[in-house]
Amino acid sequence: AQVKVYRGDPTYILQILRHIQFSCSHIPQQAIQQLATTLSISIPKIRALIEFYHFLHYHPRGDYDIYISDSIIDHMSGKNEISNYLCEKLNVKLNQPRADGRVTVSNTSCTGMSDQGPAALINGLALTRLTRKKVDQIVTKIEGKIAIDRWPKAWFEVTDNIQSKGVLLNSESRPGEAIKKALATAPHDSLAEIDKSGLRGCGGAGFKTAEKWKSCLLSDDNQRYVVCNADEGEPGTFKDRVLLNSYADLLIEGMTLCAYVIGAQKGFIYLRYEYQHLYKKLLETLQRRRAANLLGAHILNSELSFDIEIFMGAGSYVCGEESALLESLEGRRAIPRIRPPFPVTHGYLDKPTVVNNVETFCYAALIIEKGAENFSAQGLAGFTGCKILSISGDVEKTGIYEIPLGLPVKNVLNLCGAQSVQAVQVGGPSGTLITPAEFSRVISFDDLHTGGSFMVFNQSRDILENALNFTHFFMQESCGFCTPCRVGTKLIYDLADKVATGQGARLDLDSIKQLNHVMNGMSHCGLGQRAAEPLLETLEKFPEYFVKRMTDIEYQPSFDVEKSIQRAIDIVTIESNS
Numbered sequence: 001a002q003v004k005v006y007r008g009d010p011t012y013i014l015q016i017l018r019h020i021q022f023s024c025s026h027i028p029q030q031a032i033q034q035l036a037t038t039l040s041i042s043i044p045k046i047r048a049l050i051e052f053y054h055f056l057h058y059h060p061r062g063d064y065d066i067y068i069s070d071s072i073i074d075h076m077s078g079k080n081e082i083s084n085y086l087c088e089k090l091n092v093k094l095n096q097p098r099a100d101g102r103v104t105v106s107n108t109s110c111t112g113m114s115d116q117g118p119a120a121l122i123n124g125l126a127l128t129r130l131t132r133k134k135v136d137q138i139v140t141k142i143e144g145k146i147a148i149d150r151w152p153k154a155w156f157e158v159t160d161n162i163q164s165k166g167v168l169l170n171s172e173s174r175p176g177e178a179i180k181k182a183l184a185t186a187p188h189d190s191l192a193e194i195d196k197s198g199l200r201g202c203g204g205a206g207f208k209t210a211e212k213w214k215s216c217l218l219s220d221d222n223q224r225y226v227v228c229n230a231d232e233g234e235p236g237t238f239k240d241r242v243l244l245n246s247y248a249d250l251l252i253e254g255m256t257l258c259a260y261v262i263g264a265q266k267g268f269i270y271l272r273y274e275y276q277h278l279y280k281k282l283l284e285t286l287q288r289r290r291a292a293n294l295l296g297a298h299i300l301n302s303e304l305s306f307d308i309e310i311f312m313g314a315g316s317y318v319c320g321e322e323s324a325l326l327e328s329l330e331g332r333r334a335i336p337r338i339r340p341p342f343p344v345t346h347g348y349l350d351k352p353t354v355v356n357n358v359e360t361f362c363y364a365a366l367i368i369e370k371g372a373e374n375f376s377a378q379g380l381a382g383f384t385g386c387k388i389l390s391i392s393g394d395v396e397k398t399g400i401y402e403i404p405l406g407l408p409v410k411n412v413l414n415l416c417g418a419q420s421v422q423a424v425q426v427g428g429p430s431g432t433l434i435t436p437a438e439f440s441r442v443i444s445f446d447d448l449h450t451g452g453s454f455m456v457f458n459q460s461r462d463i464l465e466n467a468l469n470f471t472h473f474f475m476q477e478s479c480g481f482c483t484p485c486r487v488g489t490k491l492i493y494d495l496a497d498k499v500a501t502g503q504g505a506r507l508d509l510d511s512i513k514q515l516n517h518v519m520n521g522m523s524h525c526g527l528g529q530r531a532a533e534p535l536l537e538t539l540e541k542f543p544e545y546f547v548k549r550m551t552d553i554e555y556q557p558s559f560d561v562e563k564s565i566q567r568a569i570d571i572v573t574i575e576s577n578s
């Protein structure tokens with residue numbers, strides 16, 4: 001039935017697999033064979049997809065498919081205690097379906113709920129602020145075989161937690177205003193306004209938005225696409241979740257403007273699996289805008305025709321990289337492409353494509369509606385514009401903060417009520433670790449650049465535990481395409497674990513540096529290139545955490561047989577379950 005819904009188009013294979021996974025709790029062999037025939041995709045290719053995406057599986061996971069969020073912030077909120085308690089009450093072991101086959105519990109990387117953890121997903125829906133009491137109630141529902149659509153709605157409540165508003169978060173929703181304004185002038189006038197504002201991509205690389213749109217516009221091919229990257233997967237980031245929930249009109253307006261500027265007719269919102277709770281609301285927003293002639297054919301009776309489809313991810317951090325996201329959108333494994341050519345000329349289906357993240361499109365719409373200066377005047381100390389931070393960890397008020405670019409870290413810490421701060425991780429595991437001596441540094445594209453994650457650690461935290469968690473994250477999220485990263489992330493994690501458990505020696509630190517050299521120079525994308533950074537930055541800035549754990553000897557040939565066997569079992573179990 002799903003093949004019919006997607007018109008037999010093989011690029012929708014991932015969407016079809018997701019539907020099968022949800023209705024059967026796994027992808028049965030028979031379904032793989034049928035899909036191979038009807039979509040003309042080879043069986044090995046379909047199997048490769050199932051093995052690639054975290055939330056697709058060959059083996060049934062039962063009526064209650066649970067993933068516990070495993071980010072460092074979840075750990076700080078008591079993740080281990082909650083996870084152990086849940087497993088004990090349900091009588092399950094991690095990654096192993098219960099004997100009756102009705103429930104499976106696994107860990108997963110950050111679910112985008114760092115402001116309301118410990119968090120989990122059950123059948124794809126977010127469960128937040130887990131406590132022992134809540135776990136007891138959840139277990140009662142599971143043992144009573146109550147379907148989750150009959151569970152209390154409050155358990156699935158995801159709050160916005162907006163703590164500080166700037167030009168974007170203060171803006172009133174006035175659907176159509178930016179488009180009306182743009183349509184009153186030529187597309188190049190809108191492009192000039194975006195250029196004047198100085199807006200840069202808010203997701204990662206910080207590329208100038210107007211330049212990206214212009215490069216796409218100037219490409220030879222007239223069939224162009226607009227893609228919204230709503231796959232924020234950097235641990236500690238959740239601000240796009242809030243924008244998608246409460247500012248979706250602005251996002252869609254921004255995408256529509258982009259379509260007007262570059263001459264596109266079709267767009268996609270690539271929504272991360274963990275944000276499934278937003279899917280229905282987003283769909284309704286699209287439908288409401290179609291009914292208001294703000295989307296679809298001849299928008300506001302103009303020549304502009306543009307529509308948007310929501311594409312759901314299936315669990316892959318690498319999809320945050322734009323070319324990997326396009327691979328996924330085309331129904332393949334999300335392996336980053338070799339660049340150049342860049343997506344602006346060879347993107348979705350090899351056609352010119354603009355890929356921007358949620359925040360960038362929202363700001364673009366605001367700039368057209370309120371003018372470039374309204375945005376550019378916000379920056380401090382010569383910096384231009386604003387940025388939304390997701391602040392989590394040891395602070396009084398976790399949540400999202402819209403700040404002027406150029407704001408020093410110490411001011412950010414004052415805003416969120418952080419005390420006795422030992423360190424801040426700006427930009428998630430692939431970002432930068434800073435010490436109090438650096439708190440005068442500023443959030444900006446030229447100094448401390450972040451896609452949004454801002455994690456605070458007070459004096460009680462063991463910074464090496466953070467590095468270990470980040471290193472584990474990279475090992476889990478390596479897409480496996482290139483050997484230096486696939487093998488290197490595992491070796492780095494093992495060495496980090498060896499040091500953290502007091503079995504490390506000086507030679508291990510040299511090995512980490514050598515591995516970093518190889519991975520940095522030979523990995524295909526940023527994940528592999530930066531995977532050793534959290535460990536090396538911790539070593540550089542907090543050497544005392546290593547010193548107190550290191551053995552005195554040059555080399556410690558430690559080999560913990562039991563631990564190694566358990567680790568091998570874990571890996572095999574994860575792979576055979578996937």
Ligand code: SF4
Nearest residue numbers: 479481482485525528
């Ligand atoms: Fe995949 Fe890692 Fe290679 Fe990037 S560096 S392509 S994540 S294996």
